[in-house]
Amino acid sequence: MKTDVVxxxxxxxxxxxxxxxxxxxxxxxxIEKKDIxxxxxxxxxxxxxxxxxxxxxxxYLKDHxxxxxxxxxxxxxxxxxxxxxxxxxxxxxxQTIETKSVLxxxxxxxxxxxxxxxxxxxxxxxxxxxxxxxxxxKNNKPILTKQGKEPSRIGFVHCVGSRDRKIxxxxxxxxxxxxxxxxxxxxxxxxxxxxxxxxxxxxxxxxLNFEELYNESQxxxxxxxxxxxxxxxxETIDGKIIIKVEDTLLxxxxxxTMDMLVLMVGMVPSxxxxxLINKLDLLSNNGHxxxxxxxxxxxxxxxxxxxxxxxxxxxPKSIDDTFADARSAVLAIHQYLTSQKx
Amino acid sequence: xxxxxxxxxxxSYQKEIANDNYYYARSCIRQNFxxxxxxxxxxxxxxxxxxxxxxxxxxxxxxxxxxxxxxxLPETTMTVIARQFSLMNExxxxxxxxxxxxxxxxxxxxxxxxxxxxxxxxxxxEYLYKSTxxxxxxxxxxxxxxxxxxxxxxxxLHKLKYKLIHHKTGKPLNVVExxxxxxxxxxxxxxxxxxxxxxxxxxxxxxxxxxxxxxxxRRHCCGFGFRQYLIKANRGYSYSHSLKKFESMQPYEVDLxxxxxxxxxxxxxxxxxxxxxxxxxxxxxxxxxxxxLTFEELAALLLGYDPWKIGxxxxxxxxxxxxxxxxxxxxxxxxxxxxxxxxxxxxxxxx
Amino acid sequence: xxxxxxxxxxxxxxxxxxxxxxxxxxxxRVEPTVALCIACGACTATCSAGNFSTLDLHKIMLSIRxxxxxxxxxxxxxxxxxxxxxxxxxxxxxxxxVILQIMSFLQSSQL
Numbered sequence: 192m193k194t195d196v197v198x199x200x201x202x203x204x205x206x207x208x209x210x211x212x213x214x215x216x217x218x219x220x221x222i223e224k225k226d227i228x229x230x231x232x233x234x235x236x237x238x239x240x241x242x243x244x245x246x247x248x249x250x251y252l253k254d255h256x257x258x259x260x261x262x263x264x265x266x267x268x269x270x271x272x273x274x275x276x277x278x279x280x281x282x283x284x285x286q287t288i289e290t291k292s293v294l295x296x297x298x299x300x301x302x303x304x305x306x307x308x309x310x311x312x313x314x315x316x317x318x319x320x321x322x323x324x325x326x327x328x329k330n331n332k333p334i335l336t337k338q339g340k341e342p343s344r345i346g347f348v349h350c351v352g353s354r355d356r357k358i359x360x361x362x363x364x365x366x367x368x369x370x371x372x373x374x375x376x377x378x379x380x381x382x383x384x385x386x387x388x389x390x391x392x393x394x395x396x397x398x399l400n401f402e403e404l405y406n407e408s409q410x411x412x413x414x415x416x417x418x419x420x421x422x423x424x425x426e427t428i429d430g431k432i433i434i435k436v437e438d439t440l441l442x443x444x445x446x447x448t449m450d451m452l453v454l455m456v457g458m459v460p461s462x463x464x465x466x467l468i469n470k471l472d473l474l475s476n477n478g479h480x481x482x483x484x485x486x487x488x489x490x491x492x493x494x495x496x497x498x499x500x501x502x503x504x505x506x507p508k509s510i511d512d513t514f515a516d517a518r519s520a521v522l523a524i525h526q527y528l529t530s531q532k533x
Numbered sequence: 534x535x536x537x538x539x540x541x542x543x544x545s546y547q548k549e550i551a552n553d554n555y556y557y558a559r560s561c562i563r564q565n566f567x568x569x570x571x572x573x574x575x576x577x578x579x580x581x582x583x584x585x586x587x588x589x590x591x592x593x594x595x596x597x598x599x600x601x602x603x604x605x606l607p608e609t610t611m612t613v614i615a616r617q618f619s620l621m622n623e624x625x626x627x628x629x630x631x632x633x634x635x636x637x638x639x640x641x642x643x644x645x646x647x648x649x650x651x652x653x654x655x656x657x658x659e660y661l662y663k664s665t666x667x668x669x670x671x672x673x674x675x676x677x678x679x680x681x682x683x684x685x686x687x688x689x690l691h692k693l694k695y696k697l698i699h700h701k702t703g704k705p706l707n708v709v710e711x712x713x714x715x716x717x718x719x720x721x722x723x724x725x726x727x728x729x730x731x732x733x734x735x736x737x738x739x740x741x742x743x744x745x746x747x748x749x750x751r752r753h754c755c756g757f758g759f760r761q762y763l764i765k766a767n768r769g770y771s772y773s774h775s776l777k778k779f780e781s782m783q784p785y786e787v788d789l790x791x792x793x794x795x796x797x798x799x800x801x802x803x804x805x806x807x808x809x810x811x812x813x814x815x816x817x818x819x820x821x822x823x824x825x826l827t828f829e830e831l832a833a834l835l836l837g838y839d840p841w842k843i844g845x846x847x848x849x850x851x852x853x854x855x856x857x858x859x860x861x862x863x864x865x866x867x868x869x870x871x872x873x874x875x876x877x878x879x880x881x882x883x884x
Numbered sequence: 885x886x887x888x889x890x891x892x893x894x895x896x897x898x899x900x901x902x903x904x905x906x907x908x909x910x911x912x913r914v915e916p917t918v919a920l921c922i923a924c925g926a927c928t929a930t931c932s933a934g935n936f937s938t939l940d941l942h943k944i945m946l947s948i949r950x951x952x953x954x955x956x957x958x959x960x961x962x963x964x965x966x967x968x969x970x971x972x973x974x975x976x977x978x979x980x981x982v983i984l985q986i987m988s989f990l991q992s993s994q995l
Contacts, residue, residue, distance in 0.1 A: 305541065308729040313538035409919040413912060415949055425749035426534055428784045433749045438898055440923040441946050447900035769891035776892070807888050
């Protein structure tokens with residue numbers, strides 16, 4: 192198979208870019224390792240800050256996919272190499288695809304919460320991740336503790352796997368703060384008699400309507416924000432979680448029993464992103480994501496001519512940022528392919 | 534609690550522990566507080582495991598207590614430790630065992646300092662040579678004594694006469710392990726199982742049939758803290774720490790506490806005695822105080838050594854309830870070898 | 885057996901589970917802007933009373949949520965009710981209202 196561009200990754204960046212590149216007249220092949228499209232967004236229930244259904248985004252993207260776009264699902268890349276000005280991609284179905292350019296839209300994985308040993312993820316029954324909570328929302332599962340009871344007190348721990356030198360992730364994952372606010376509100380809506388707490392280092396409510404959502408969470412839903420990074424969690428004899436944190440604004444240690452603790456896991460480069468960094472000799476940035484040639488001017492270009500990057504493969508991004516990034520990658524690739532034709 | 538999660542962490546914190554031929558560095562305070570422990574360690578290694586261990590009468594303190602109380606300079610500490618290594622070299626050994634957790638932490642810290650700041654190693658060599666005419670080599674393997682018992686816990690299991698099981702009900706005993714802070718909190722990768730969920734004593738409890746109790750204040754310090762304890766007026770500080778732990782472990786009906794650190798063992802034992810008198814509170818199973826043993830004393834007891842000959846009467850919290858549960862027979866009258874027994878406060882006089 | 889007379893240390897940990905947060909729930913009903921405080925400290929910086937006393941409104945606001953009643957009762961009487969804190973508050977918390985409600989709550993409840 193021969194093509195102009197191979198888009199690797201069928202998340203929202205890959206879908207948006209594939210459609211736009213096709214509409215600009217280029218031959219596109221989209222490769223996705225899973226058997227469904229939509230990436231992480233497909234796993235979300237409601238989106239911040241407007242409570243929109245995540246599935247509406249996926250539906251929109253799928254509805255706008257061109258009829259004759261080649262999409263290879265359940266397809267994993269086993270090898271990728273560059274010869275002259277072409278890339279040769281081998282897949283688990285033993286296909287070889289020759290392409291003039293590659294768009295890496297391989298996204299992120301959620302941080303492996305086991306690495307923050309002191310929070311007891313994988314050890315204490317009632318410590319879960321934000322991704323797991325979102326999955327419960329998405330599938331309309333009842334919010335219950337391991338003991339089968341409705342939790343009356345739920346804590347959200349910000350910055351798990353982000354802004355942490357100990358695990359060598361220095362960056363901010365950007366979306367966890369507002370996700371915690373969103374999820375805390377949803378818990379209060381689903382369990383009106385529960386108390387929700389957010390333990391944060393700084394609250395980074397940078398986006399449009401994020402701060403408003405934060406205000407609403409406090410005034411309308413009584414979410415309590417405690418500035419302090421959790422130092423440890425322990426399990427009580429009846430399976431609850433005791434947390435130790437400093438209330439840094441009062442300058443005193445604080446301990447509290449929780450029925451459920453939610454770890455706001457950040458973004459790390461996905462396995463696919465790391466694989467391509469390795470195979471294509473791409474440069475990586477401080478967060479081990481793919482480095483842009485220039486953060487301001489050439490955000491979608493990489494050190495390898497013909498390889499472009501979009502979405503969270505280069506850094507943590509929100510959905511809005513990812514779309515903007517994907518569209519800008521499309522322009523970069525369009526320019527590249529057009530100049531090659533001439 | 535999911536044990537699989539802990540096992541995953543334990544597997545990522547394993548360390549090299551030498552198999553034989555050890556040079557043994559004793560603790561300053563253990564020999565006074567519970568003298569049976571170190572003797573039993575040597576005995577178990579020699580008699581039960583057929584290992585070669587050298588007990589050197591020329592060794593001194595590691596200066597740990599002075600160092601942690603800011604009355605001994607780091608340079609002095611390094612030189613003293615270098616001398617211990619020199620003694621080990623002279624005796625023909627490469628594997629160094631510390632009896633004391635603070636010593637272990639300090640030896641590790643000093644070796645790390647020498648590695649990262651080679652100029653301090655050069656200075657130490659100079660100081661040692663000028664003061665004693667000695668030279669030294671860093672040991673190939675440096676471990677704490679509890680690491681050794683951990684390594685051979687299954688070998689010992691086959692020799693045990695008793696297990697951590699109630700001999701009448703067949704139920705595992707509830708055992709709390711307390712790891713000294715300096716064992717792994719300074720260098721998590723130097724401790725078996727890491728710092729958050731240490732496995733070094735938990736492994737013994739598991740292997741020998743007990744039920745390991747993980748209670749909310751498990752990671753809290755026993756309260757020794759060296760400088761915080763040395764001044765008598767400050768002792769309430771240390772006491773308050775231990776009390777916090779006892780209150781946290783109370784709901785678990787604990788039958789036994791085991792420790793690997795001299796200070797922890799001392800305080801968890803003595804402060805329970807004080808709490809019994811001051812607060813009129815006992816924190817263990819069956820509303821009794823919780824016996825506190827070192828890992829060597831526990832090993833010796835389960836191997837069938839006579840509880841009084843391994844020095845268990847040196848603990849202020851009576852150990853008899855534990856002996857009764859395990860099913861160890863003992864002679865009440867021989868507890869103090871015919872000397873006048875100490876006065877026991879009424880609340881603890883249940884044996 | 886004689887007493888050892890060790891002076892136990894007072895645990896300065898905020899014992900959230902056992903603290904009484906009735907005041908917070910009362911304020912959420914009568915003056916819900918209390919929840920908006922972000923502890924920025926603008927109120928404390930401008931507080932005339934706080935220049936010459938230990939009055940620290942942002943700490944009081946936090947203490948309300950933590951249920952640290954004794955602290956609030958001790959500190960709140962130092963307020964001179966000038967209203968400057970309300971002028972500077974970026975979140976538009978009705979600080980004067982909060983303070984007056986605290987006083988009335990404390991008067992009507994036994995502390």
